[in-house]
Structure formats: C-alpha cells, structure tokens
Amino acid sequence: MSNERADDFLLLILSSPSGAGKTTLCNRLRSEFPKLRFSVSHTTRKPRPTEIDGREYHFVERPTFEQMVRANAFAEWAEVHGNLYGTALKEIEVARQTAEGVLFDIDYQGARQIKAHRPDAIGVFVLPPSLAELERRLRGRATEDEASTVRRLEGAKREIAHYGFFDYVIVNDDVEQAYGRLRGIVLAERCKRTRWAMRCEALLTEAKPMNVSKEIP
Numbered sequence: 001m002s003n004e005r006a007d008d009f010l011l012l013i014l015s016s017p018s019g020a021g022k023t024t025l026c027n028r029l030r031s032e033f034p035k036l037r038f039s040v041s042h043t044t045r046k047p048r049p050t051e052i053d054g055r056e057y058h059f060v061e062r063p064t065f066e067q068m069v070r071a072n073a074f075a076e077w078a079e080v081h082g083n084l085y086g087t088a089l090k091e092i093e094v095a096r097q098t099a100e101g102v103l104f105d106i107d108y109q110g111a112r113q114i115k116a117h118r119p120d121a122i123g124v125f126v127l128p129p130s131l132a133e134l135e136r137r138l139r140g141r142a143t144e145d146e147a148s149t150v151r152r153l154e155g156a157k158r159e160i161a162h163y164g165f166f167d168y169v170i171v172n173d174d175v176e177q178a179y180g181r182l183r184g185i186v187l188a189e190r191c192k193r194t195r196w197a198m199r200c201e202a203l204l205t206e207a208k209p210m211n212v213s214k215e216i217p
C-alpha cells in the first residue's frame with residue numbers, strides 16, 4: 001500500500017472486541033453504501049457454517065497464509081485469537097479501481113498498520129455496553145466452541161485498552177442508534193475538506209462552470 005496523501009477515497013476501519021457487533025454494523029453499512037467496498041480478509045480460521053469462501057473471508061491454510069506474508073502480499077496482518085488474519089494489498093487495489101471507499105473489519109493491530117501507511121484512514125472502535133452483555137452476545141451468536149469463546153472474552157479488555165488509537169468510539173447498545181452514529185460518521189467524513197481539495201482546486205482553474213455532481217459511497 002503506497003503512502004499516499006489524503007484524497008476522496010475513504011478508508012474506514014471498524015474494530016471491536018469479538019461479539020460487540022461490528023459485523024452487524026458493517027453489514028448495515030454495506031447495504032446502505034454499496035460503493036463502500038468491504039475488504040474481504042484472508043484467514044486461517046475455519047469457516048463457520050453460514051460463511052462462504054470469498055464472501056466473509058478468503059479461507060486459507062496456514063502455509064498459504066505464511067507464503068503470502070513472505071511475498072509481501074498483505075497491507076497488514078496479525079494473529080488474533082490464535083488464528084492469522086490479513087488484508088491482501090489486492091483487496092485495496094480492487095476497491096480503488098471499482099469503489100469509492102473501502103471498509104475494513106479488522107482488529108486494532110491491523111488498524112495500526114493501515115494507519116501507519118494511511119494516516120487519513122478513519123478508525124472506529126465499537127464498544128459493547130458492558131462486558132456481561134458482550135459475553136451474552138458472543139454466547140448467543142453460538143459460533144464458537146467454549147475454548148474460543150473464553151479466548152475471545154479474555155482478549156476483550158486487551159482490545160478495549162487500545163481505544164485511544166481510534167478516531168471515533170461507538171457504543172453498540174441499541175443497534176439502530178449505534179448504526180445511526182456510524183452512518184453519521186461516514187456522512188461527515190465524506191465532507192472532510194481534505195477529501196474535496198482537488199475538486200475545489202479544479203473549480204478554481206475552470207474557465208467556465210462545470211458539472212460537479214458526484215456520486216458518493
């Protein structure tokens with residue numbers, strides 16, 4: 001990933017402890033803003049029954065993942081809850097060519113790596129209303145065995161400890177309200193002056209009025 005200056009391509013990162021609701025919020029964003037392309041990560045985690053290879057994740061074996069690491073194929077990668085997860089550079093390239101922004105569902109380690117290259121990326125941390133509610137949601141989702149559930153719950157405080165690194169925090173209490181806050185962030189970020197500088201400058205150099213309408217993710 002090149003170290004580019006800010007432009008109107010939106011890089012939006014959602015992170016949270018497992019079970020706080022970021023997949024739920026991501027899915028809402030994806031349906032409302034189809035031009036915000038979801039970055040499909042690679043992982044060595046086994047697929048859940050409802051997951052489809054290439055949709056939620058690219059599911060790969062550890063040697064394949066490690067080979068991709070050696071080939072510098074990832075924009076970022078990390079070990080999370082005992083499995084490897086990474087964002088292939090290709091995901092971001094394709095998003096650049098086909099979309100007006102990219103949405104990452106990645107942990108704080110990945111968020112740090114993306115931000116190191118792209119300080120203009122927007123980090124949103126999703127917080128559960130309480131740790132007890134986090135446990136209820138994780139157990140209610142019923143996707144993990146006991147060992148994985150415990151590992152994820154034990155990791156929650158470690159992940160929350162990194163909240164200070166993010167630009168925004170959303171408490172996912174009521175999902176409608178939480179989504180309202182998230183979409184508010186997207187709408188406001190799209191209006192950031194830095195994202196429109198090129199458009200402003202182009203207008204200033206135009207001899208006559210031009211069509212400035214623009215579809216936005």
Ligand code: ADP
Nearest residue numbers: 018019020021022023024137141172173174175
């Ligand atoms: P994450 O992607 O952060 O691990 P999920 O989006 O899978 O979390 O949500 C975990 C579980 O909690 C899911 O069963 C989801 O339906 C539920 N959930 C998400 N948001 C809320 C909410 N605001 N209130 C109650 N349950 C929620």
Ligand code: 5GP
Nearest residue numbers: 041077078080085086087105106107109110
């Ligand atoms: P899950 O196994 O529940 O799908 O995801 C576990 C954790 O891995 C979540 O915190 C999720 O955000 C994170 N994750 C998913 N994909 C990536 C990725 O590509 N990179 C990093 N660093 N974390 C990821």
